Amino acid sequence: MDPARRLGPAEIDVFAQLAVSTLLLGGIYALIAVGLTLIFGIMRVVNFAHGEYLMLGMYLAFWAFSLLALDPYVVLPASLVIFFVVGLLTYALVMRGVIHASHNVQIFTTVGLSIALQNVALVLWTGDFRVIRPWHSSVVIRLGGTAFNLSQVVAFAVAVALTIGLLLFMRRTHTGRVMRATAQDRDAATLMGIDTDRVYRLTFAIGIACVGAAGALVAPLYATYPQAGLQFVLIAYVVVVLGGLGDMAGALLGSLIVAAVEVAGSYVFGAAWKEVLYFVLFIGVLVFRPAGLFGQRGAETLGA
Amino acid sequence: MLTLEGIDAFYGDLQALYDVSLDVPEGKIFALVGANAAGKSTTLRVLSGLVAPRRGHVRFEGKDLAPVPAHRRVDLGIVQVPEGRRLFPFMTVTENLLLGGHGARARGGGPAERLDYVYTLFPVLQERATQLAGSLSGGEQQMCAIGRALMARPRVLMLDEPTLGLAPVLVRRIFDTVRTINADGMTVLLVEQNVRQALTIADHAAVLESGRLVLSGRGPELLGDDRLKRAYLGL
Numbered sequence: 001m002d003p004a005r006r007l008g009p010a011e012i013d014v015f016a017q018l019a020v021s022t023l024l025l026g027g028i029y030a031l032i033a034v035g036l037t038l039i040f041g042i043m044r045v046v047n048f049a050h051g052e053y054l055m056l057g058m059y060l061a062f063w064a065f066s067l068l069a070l071d072p073y074v075v076l077p078a079s080l081v082i083f084f085v086v087g088l089l090t091y092a093l094v095m096r097g098v099i100h101a102s103h104n105v106q107i108f109t110t111v112g113l114s115i116a117l118q119n120v121a122l123v124l125w126t127g128d129f130r131v132i133r134p135w136h137s138s139v140v141i142r143l144g145g146t147a148f149n150l151s152q153v154v155a156f157a158v159a160v161a162l163t164i165g166l167l168l169f170m171r172r173t174h175t176g177r178v179m180r181a182t183a184q185d186r187d188a189a190t191l192m193g194i195d196t197d198r199v200y201r202l203t204f205a206i207g208i209a210c211v212g213a214a215g216a217l218v219a220p221l222y223a224t225y226p227q228a229g230l231q232f233v234l235i236a237y238v239v240v241v242l243g244g245l246g247d248m249a250g251a252l253l254g255s256l257i258v259a260a261v262e263v264a265g266s267y268v269f270g271a272a273w274k275e276v277l278y279f280v281l282f283i284g285v286l287v288f289r290p291a292g293l294f295g296q297r298g299a300e301t302l303g304a
Numbered sequence: 305m306l307t308l309e310g311i312d313a314f315y316g317d318l319q320a321l322y323d324v325s326l327d328v329p330e331g332k333i334f335a336l337v338g339a340n341a342a343g344k345s346t347t348l349r350v351l352s353g354l355v356a357p358r359r360g361h362v363r364f365e366g367k368d369l370a371p372v373p374a375h376r377r378v379d380l381g382i383v384q385v386p387e388g389r390r391l392f393p394f395m396t397v398t399e400n401l402l403l404g405g406h407g408a409r410a411r412g413g414g415p416a417e418r419l420d421y422v423y424t425l426f427p428v429l430q431e432r433a434t435q436l437a438g439s440l441s442g443g444e445q446q447m448c449a450i451g452r453a454l455m456a457r458p459r460v461l462m463l464d465e466p467t468l469g470l471a472p473v474l475v476r477r478i479f480d481t482v483r484t485i486n487a488d489g490m491t492v493l494l495v496e497q498n499v500r501q502a503l504t505i506a507d508h509a510a511v512l513e514s515g516r517l518v519l520s521g522r523g524p525e526l527l528g529d530d531r532l533k534r535a536y537l538g539l
Contacts, residue, residue: 174402174406177395177399177402177403178403178406180392180394180395181392181395181403184392184393184394184395185390185391185392187354187386187390188386188390188391188392189392189403190353190354190374190375191352191354191374191378191383191384191386191390191453192375192378192403192404192406192407192452192456193375193376193378193379193406193407193408193409193410193456194375194403194406195373195375196375
């Protein structure tokens with residue numbers, strides 16, 4: 001039963017509802033984009049397999065729920081740890097070999113990794129759409145003429161907390177400083193005694209931990225299947241470009257913009273237009289503001 | 305203290321150094337001079353580990369450095385100020401300095417004290433502490449780069465063209481600083497195009513020409529040597 005319809009058209013404030021939907025959807029996109037932004041910002045590698053780690057995170061939440069009756073929010077801390085380790089392993093086995101290679105080699109490698117992971121999931125768990133319905137995904141909150149569900153709110157809150165947490169980590173801690181220094185000038189960082197290989201390993205692991213945790217948060221909201229990551233990761237690339245390629249706060253704002261385009265565009269033109277709209281936006285940004293909407297300082301570095 | 309023995313170094317197929325041997329004695333200022341593309345920076349990059357030599361040995365106090373990666377050499381006390389300062393432009397002066405104190409060697413000695421030492425040496429850096437390094441003037445950037453290297457408590461400080469592009473008054477200021485830190489007991493390896501001033505303050509000096517060491521001796525003596533002019537001008 002659709003809770004919005006039950007309220008009746010007169011009781012739904014359309015603009016308030018669009019705003020709330022934008023905010024909540026933006027939170028989910030930010031959750032996925034933040035790890036991608038971190039990896040791109042520090043390592044200058046576009047991880048085309050990012051969506052597949054989201055998919056694996058969704059499967060982890062799915063199996064924990066259906067086999068062990070564990071709520072995705074209980075799985076969340078474990079996801080962070082598991083995917084941190086998965087990130088370390090992926091770096092050691094795959095990324096380390098191509099980190100100094102050309103962008104072409106890196107693109108082929110991560111695209112290959114993406115397809116390999118999709119097919120591993122297909123072989124192991126078939127192509128079926130899997131859905132979990134923990135209690136919070138059917139709790140509807142009504143507030144001032146708007147309606148939304150609790151799982152969306154939690155995903156949004158965690159996304160904001162995670163982004164702010166990462167921002168503070170990057171700006172305030174010594175390790176964060178070391179990571180930014182490596183992004184700004186790798187050779188100079190080496191001359192400061194910084195082990196840049198270790199920095200890349202840590203960066204990749206944190207990025208994968210973020211998207212793995214995101215999997216647990218979106219599992220109650222979207223169906224889990226081997227290609228589940230694709231629908232999100234395409235949006236995440238738009239977000240990363242909008243936000244200024246590697247800028248974390250920019251990625252949060254970029255997520256909200258993409259969500260606004262999707263929500264408003266679907267309302268005005270119909271849902272089928274949403275991808276057309278944000279890819280037009282994406283191409284427009286690449287053509288007119290290649291450093292991103294908020295990138296005053298060029299796209300080469302993760303600054304400030 | 306820091307020695308090169310028969311070093312050949314390449315960038316791809318391009319040979320940059322031919323059979324270079326030199327010895328930087330402890331506690332002295334050693335100047336390495338030569339024209340553009342003579343191999344001065346490459347020599348420093350071999351010493352700091354950014355470039356691996358194809359032949360020959362790099363030794364520090366007799367220990368072969370081949371198995372020691374670049375970032376670990378900093379912990380031995382071999383610290384390089386790279387050509388062109390190479391500050392982290394989007395970080396503040398203080399952040400840059402603190403990164404210089406990243407290594408285990410620096411942390412052992414208390415970074416806060418070390419920061420005071422650097423600020424005493426370059427008071428202007430304290431005034432600019434919260435400014436982004438990229439917004440400093442050329443002279444201030446060079447001081448910040450030297451200060452950042454000093455944070456690591458080097459035993460050998462290698463400076464690559466520290467006076468490049470600076471006004472004469474600042475050139476003198478940088479040379480004075482080099483003398484001050486050397487007087488505090490630090491060994492200095494100075495790469496310079498400013499031959500006259502470099503040789504004046506250097507205890508020992510060597511001249512590189514097209515990747516080969518062509519002349520070496522005591523700094524001030526080399527100044528009067530006709531062979532220097534020949535080597536330097538390529539006559």
